Amino acid sequence: MTPQAFRQLMRLHPAAVNIIATGKTPHRTGMTVSAFMSLGVEPPTVVCAINRNAFSYAHMADNQVFSVNTLAVEHIALAKLFAGQAQMFGDERFDAQEWAQFDSGSPSLRSAVMSLECRLIRQVQESTHCLMVGEVISGCYNDAALPLLYRDGQWVTTSDDLLMVSVEAKDMR
Numbered sequence: 596m597t598p599q600a601f602r603q604l605m606r607l608h609p610a611a612v613n614i615i616a617t618g619k620t621p622h623r624t625g626m627t628v629s630a631f632m633s634l635g636v637e638p639p640t641v642v643c644a645i646n647r648n649a650f651s652y653a654h655m656a657d658n659q660v661f662s663v664n665t666l667a668v669e670h671i672a673l674a675k676l677f678a679g680q681a682q683m684f685g686d687e688r689f690d691a692q693e694w695a696q697f698d699s700g701s702p703s704l705r706s707a708v709m710s711l712e713c714r715l716i717r718q719v720q721e722s723t724h725c726l727m728v729g730e731v732i733s734g735c736y737n738d739a740a741l742p743l744l745y746r747d748g749q750w751v752t753t754s755d756d757l758l759m760v761s762v763e764a765k766d767m768r
């Protein structure tokens with residue numbers, strides 16, 4: 596398959612949007628990441644795919660700790676800010692009202708859908724990216740927040756519409 600065809604297919608894959616962050620003030624950095632998932636429960640582990648050219652990649656490896664902050668619908672500007680789409684870089688992007696910190700020092704976004712504090716336990720290099728495996732140390736959440744998703748170049752969110760449809764009516768077996 597050509598890279599273009601692959602990219603076109605992957606555009607249709609809806610993904611939650613997160614900011615992966617690392618470092619303590621005034622050396623905090625972070626980036627917008629959709630390639631994130633839970634890996635296993637015992638022990639609690641997660642994995643994210645980080646471009647090895649990203650500024651944050653080396654910092655995650657150096658610090659050995661990072662946070663995952665799952666964004667809510669009101670965080671589109673933050674998603675762009677941490678994707679390098681604004682003229683702001685490094686620590687200045689961390690607003691004091693919006694960001695707290697975990698015990699390990701990693702930044703924690705107060706209004707995130709959920710935030711995880713992770714210890715980096717493994718790195719798997721694969722072509723342009725590195726799979727960063729983290730053991731989850733702690734976490735917090737806001738259950739009223741609506742998650743921000745990215746699909747086909749658009750910012751979208753989840754809908755509870757299906758919950759209104761009778762499950763029996765949909766099951767054709």
Ligand SMILES: Cc1cc2nc3c(=O)[nH]c(=O)nc-3n(C[C@H](O)[C@H](O)[C@H](O)COP(=O)(O)O)c2cc1C
Pocket residue numbers: 612625626627628629630631644645646647648649650651652674677678679680745
């Ligand atoms: C919606 C969205 C999802 C992204 N997901 C990833 C991802 O999973 N992995 C990655 O390496 N970059 C991803 N990026 C690109 C990075 O956010 C972007 O390259 C960023 O500028 C890297 O930051 P840094 O070099 O300042 O650390 C994504 C960008 C957007 C807008």
